[in-house]
Amino acid sequence: MGTDNKRELILQAAIEILHHQNYQNMTTSEIARRAGIAEGTIYRYFQNKRDLFIEVLRFISKRMGEIFVEGVSPEADLKSNLRVLGKNFYMRHKEGSGLYKILYKAFSEVEDDDIKSALGNIYTQSVEIIKSILKSSLGNEKVSVPEERLEIIIFMIWGIGDIVWKRSIVSGEKTMSPAEMDNLVEMVYTLMKSS
Amino acid sequence: MGTDNKRELILQAAIEILHHQNYQNMTTSEIARRAGIAEGTIYRYFQNKRDLFIEVLRFISKRMGEIFVEGVSPEADLKSNLRVLGKNFYMRHKEGSGLYKILYKAFSEVEDDDIKSALGNIYTQSVEIIKSILKSSLGNEKVSVPEERLEIIIFMIWGIGDIVWKRSIVSGEKTMSPAEMDNLVEMVYTLMKSS
Amino acid sequence: MGTDNKRELILQAAIEILHHQNYQNMTTSEIARRAGIAEGTIYRYFQNKRDLFIEVLRFISKRMGEIFVEGVSPEADLKSNLRVLGKNFYMRHKEGSGLYKILYKAFSEVEDDDIKSALGNIYTQSVEIIKSILKSSLGNEKVSVPEERLEIIIFMIWGIGDIVWKRSIVSGEKTMSPAEMDNLVEMVYTLMKSS
Amino acid sequence: MGTDNKRELILQAAIEILHHQNYQNMTTSEIARRAGIAEGTIYRYFQNKRDLFIEVLRFISKRMGEIFVEGVSPEADLKSNLRVLGKNFYMRHKEGSGLYKILYKAFSEVEDDDIKSALGNIYTQSVEIIKSILKSSLGNEKVSVPEERLEIIIFMIWGIGDIVWKRSIVSGEKTMSPAEMDNLVEMVYTLMKSS
DNA sequence: AATGAATGAGGTTTCATTCAT
DNA sequence: TATGAATGAAACCTCATTCAT
DSSP states (O other): OTHHHHHHHHHHHHHHHHTTSOTTTOOHHHHHHHHTSOGGGHHHHOSSHHHHHHHHHHHHHHHHHHHHHTTOOTTSOHHHHHHHHHHHHHTTSSHHHHHHHHHHHHGGGTTSHHHHHHHHHHHHHHHHHHHHHHHHHHTTOSSOOOHHHHHHHHHHHHHHHHHHHHHHHHHOOOOOOHHHHHHHHHHHHHHHHHO | OHHHHHHHHHHHHHHHHHTTSOTTTOOHHHHHHHHTSOHHHHHHHOSSHHHHHHHHHHHHHHHHHHHHHTTOOTTSOHHHHHHHHHHHHHTTSHHHHHHHHHHHHHGGGTTSHHHHHHHHHHHHHHHHHHHHHHHHHHTTOSSOOOGGGHHHHHHHHHHHHHHHHHHHHHHOOOOOOHHHHHHHHHHHHHHHHHO | OTHHHHHHHHHHHHHHHHTTSOTTTOOHHHHHHHHTSOGGGHHHHOSSHHHHHHHHHHHHHHHHHHHHTTTOOTTSOHHHHHHHHHHHHHTTSHHHHHHHHHHHHHGGGTTSHHHHHHHHHHHHHHHHHHHHHHHHHHTTOSSOOOHHHHHHHHHHHHHHHHHHHHHHHHHOOOOOOHHHHHHHHHHHHHHHHHO | OHHHHHHHHHHHHHHHHHTTSOTTTOOHHHHHHHHTSOHHHHHHHOSSHHHHHHHHHHHHHHHHHHHHTTTOOTTSOHHHHHHHHHHHHHTTSHHHHHHHHHHHHHGGGTTSHHHHHHHHHHHHHHHHHHHHHHHHHHTTOSSOOOGGGHHHHHHHHHHHHHHHHHHHHHHOOOOOOHHHHHHHHHHHHHHHHHO
């Protein structure tokens, strides 16, 4: 603890704020207040506000990776893994939804090279993690799905979840029900198998 | 000449800037410089910077609506319309891509109610326009596709295009080729017909 | 009319505004809007905003002079004239009160030499007018009141009215009733006679 | 040293400026320059310029309260207290006069509710303080003066001092001499006793 | 290591005044 | 004479960052 504890405190304070503010509107003074430390202390743990933000993105990336693959197992067959994955994507309400929103809003800082690359890593990693797990499932399959199709499966599920989720944020439109997501996964799976 | 000319000038200057900056980093002084006017002149045409931004979003919404449905015609059959639509989505590099990026970055301002509602309108409208055109194509179909499936078709194509496009921005990954998009549309169409 | 009509329009518009704004918060654009003319037109009739303000003060000075001496007549005896005068002072609610407030607020511009001198003239003139009328009443008096006492009589009535009026503005405290004012005048008159 | 020192510095700098400028013409940059601090520092001690102004008014109120009752004692008899009080009012040249002028000019901001209420408090308080001291003097009186008359005594002295002082500012007219003030007080006192 | 007062650059916005029509 | 679009100086205020303690 000790030192690292404080670093964590700052990081969590920033995340709390970022749930309802964007990077630019988040002030170092509010971070300090929420973390219960002095404003200057932030600069002992982070070079500047932008670096702190990048660390936040890294943290979220890690956490989202965990959330997405929760319940997905290499032993299970592809279809059930896809179902779990689909629901995890859909489950972006609750913790995941909050973190995903932060990530989404972070896109507005993409003109900054370091933030862009942080976001790039997050996306690449996420796809890799998911793909590697799904690949393990392929062995258990009766019907073969070419490995190179996995990526497009992921993108389809991700993409539609993404759009529906975003619309629910901006226009209050209802999001998908778990049943609808099941249905979608089923369709995509069928599609990929037959193609 | 005249009044509207200057308003347009300001709007276009803002859009130019927003291509490589976000809302908060765009300064009124740079807008003025690019538009070739005095800073105070902005405030004769827009109440404040935020309102100017909302007008930018409205403009983009209108323009994107045109871009999306370019070449789509009510007389054509559903599949070819979907193909054109898919390519339009995919064609987000060039003008469309730039505008779409601005829209994407604008999401970070979603905590502001007026901007949120502007974004909400854009999304709702876009879906409506596309859906209404596709509905006209349904009559020309040999095989019937239930009208209520159209929305999910749109979301699938939009969603996957969205994800692939975003990844190409943040991680330099290649985006879809027109051929791949064609293929995707084919798949989605087949899927929707058979389900 | 024609030209002078417009000048009057501007002056009256300014006065309307000054009832609920001070000089600095009054904008030329609001003056123009209220007067139903273009902003630039103001500058055909007045050198600048400050000069317009000075003209407003002159107008108010003239009008207040009329209001104060309303009903006061050289033929009446001193006591009844004082009573009428006292009520006129007190009657600063209604038109007089509004104009007096503008004058009061104008004091904040006293650091400007021209405005200071305009205010100086107003005060000097007011006292002179009132004094000259009261002097005419002195002939009708049974008991003599030395002319040089008139000024202090005026100041006493004016002063107390002023204080009570100002308090009613800032603290909502009730102002004097006409009866109380009558009483005050009676007292002051008695005092001056006996001294 | 320390924190309060700087707050005081800012307050005093503002007061210095307000001696020859009004609220609106006083700029934060001049305050900072005079106080020898950075402009931003002002905002560590005051929410905004208007709040700083209100604090100035509060300070002046307190100081004027002290000046007014200087030399007035509950043990002394009413007449001599009135004399001292009268001279204190009259003594508004020097420190008191400067502060009173600021208060007077502040009236132009009376349309702002917070400033209006600050001014209201100042007036109410001032009257209360003076009244309570004079009430203590009443016990020492040979001739009784009804307590409820005290307020009108105060207003008469205040009022006439006020008018004379204001005229001396705007028209360079001489103000009252201490002897004249003594005389006035004598008159008022006689008047109140006999009525 | 921790503090938090101080900084000052830079942002948005207002508005009296000008001048081409 | 009248217009009103355009100006641009200058105001207030914010906030990431520094540094003496």
